């Protein structure tokens with residue numbers, strides 16, 4: 001009698017044990033990558049919320065993390081000098097950044113006022129409180145201006161992921177997140 005033939009399980013397992021017909025350089029049983037140019041920069045992380053907002057809070061391009069996107073403090077360049085991403089993706093894009101700036105400025109202003117009041121309690125000085133409040137109201141909006149632009153662009157990227165219309169240099173396309181199962 002012949003001994004029973006060992007079972008190899010799946011076809012993939014069988015192929016993995018067979019010599020590769022394509023030569024020593026190929027991996028046996030592995031289908032070729034359908035688009036080898038899809039991920040030219042495999043080290044780039046996917047554009048997740050922590051990634052894009054982390055870059056935005058460092059005043060960097062949310063898409064590629066590149067710097068040099070501001071000329072002086074207030075002027076954002078039209079396109080990222082690293083990846084070519086155009087920050088104003090649609091007309092009216094910056095209205096959202098104004099809202100971010102207003103909410104953040106008022107929030108911090110209120111916090112400053114409460115802290116100043118608590119620090120001087122029970123004998124708060126009205127001129128001091130007024131000076132602190134007016135000073136914060138003057139300096140906070142321009143200080144937060146670049147951050148409000150980058151964070152709003154980051155939020156927009158999360159809501160509307162990159163498309164080919166964004167004309168980002170393909171070398172900086174991040175790997176795609178796997179699609180969610182429904």
Ligand SMILES: [Zn+2]
Pocket residue numbers: 061062063064065066080081082083084085
């Ligand atoms: Zn960029």
